[in-house]
Amino acid sequence: MRVHVRAGLRVLFDGVLPLGGAPTRTVTASVVAIQRAVSARGIGSYFDARGAGTIAGRAALLARGGLSDQAVDEAATAGARSILVDGPLPAGAYGLAVPTGVPVVGLPSELSRAVRALDAAGIPVTVSVGAVHVSENVDGGSVAAFSSRGLAFGGGAKPEIVAPGVSVPTSEPGRSDEAEVRYGTISGTSVSAAVAAGAAAVLAQARPRASALGLRGLLVGSARVVEDGSASTAGRLDLHAAVQQEVVAEPDVLSLVVSTGRAAERRWTIRVRNLSTRRVPLRIRASSTPAGLELTARRERLLLRPNEAGDVLLDLEIKDFEPGRVATGELELVVRGSPVVRVPWIVSRPPTVDLLSQVSLEKTGDRITDATPAVVSFVAGTIAEGTDPAIRPVGELEVQLWRGRKLRGVLSLRRELLPGRYTFGLTGRGPRGERLRRGAYIVRLVARPEDGTRQQVESVSYLVR
Incomplete structure (x- = not known):
């Protein structure tokens, strides 16, 4: 104040x-x-x-x-x-x-x-x-602006769960000049990670039979939906509900990346495990399905003995799905006498963008040698514009060496490249370090997205004298 x-x-x-x-x-x-x-x-x-x-x-x-x-x-x-x-x-x-x-x-x-x-x-x-003006925190309960969210390299949704991490009161290290204990507030994912870890420790005591995946399933399945308008499957940590939860789903979050908007069907399989000490009857239902998608479960009921697991097949019908769209929904596991277990799912169709651009080759001397290499330069990945800008990284990049129609080998293999400019040096040597014969060669760049959609290939020629 x-x-x-x-x-x-x-x-x-x-x-x-x-x-x-x-x-x-x-x-x-x-x-x-x-x-x-x-x-x-x-x-x-x-x-x-x-x-x-x-x-x-x-x-x-x-x-x-x-x-x-x-x-x-x-x-x-x-x-x-x-x-x-x-x-x-x-x-x-x-x-x-x-x-x-x-x-x-x-x-x-x-x-x-x-x-x-x-x-x-x-x-x-x-x-x-000065006077204090008290007003409602309109952003309370939403994901913090500095928290990363969206699709990971493999197309999965992140984060799966959110926990308190903004202006959390805590003690601070050391003491003041007057030897008094110091206090303050801290913000960040390091804070929310500590809160989530503490919740997992409590759950480990309550459910000693649960594995690491089981503990994660308890936290994700009991989390409450965050209504902040973003296309995210993140739920807010609810330890009270997690302690009462008796079943978990593996995987606890379902994700699918599609490369076409035409009518198609996809299938998921989830395994539901009973972590309690009693027989558990449960029902499976889809609580919400966005337009253009239809999710149905092959089995609507399960009866599980203690520590028993059962598989549930899910059919996802895709009717119309335009590029750049991200849709989310939930599958619910309803157990009598326990909180509803949510299994969030997300379907995305990345926009069609260039994974490779501005490819060029420049010489640093008259001849290509160890001392005067040629330099291949290019931009990998891109940032797709929109209401929520999306990063389109390159999951795997191969730098291949060809002579005519014959592949001589792979000069370099890199994974998980974020958008940016990259360069490679060509020294006139082959994939195994051998000196190349004189003649014309082709360097072929093969960029593959992590989500399994369309790869892109670009080539440049260079001459070894």
């Missing part, structure tokens, strides 16, 4: 400080410094012999080490408009039950000393604390 401290026309501080309490309007008051011995005597020390309050309507500056729920409550009850602490106030470190509108602010040590010196010299000091 913004805090402004001044002595007459001299501004001592103007900035943002951690705040306890929540004033609904700006609070301005003159400062009165309180010695620790005074506050230690209790609320009676804030009144004079005639019963008049000595801190009423003022900003009470408590001594170092004097901060406690009781000290704050007594100062607020005695009429203090705001309460200042000698030393930093760690954000979120105190559950101060102060009256509404009474802010508690920790002043930096140097500023506290300056205020006390001015107060002792009889120079008035005034502090103003």
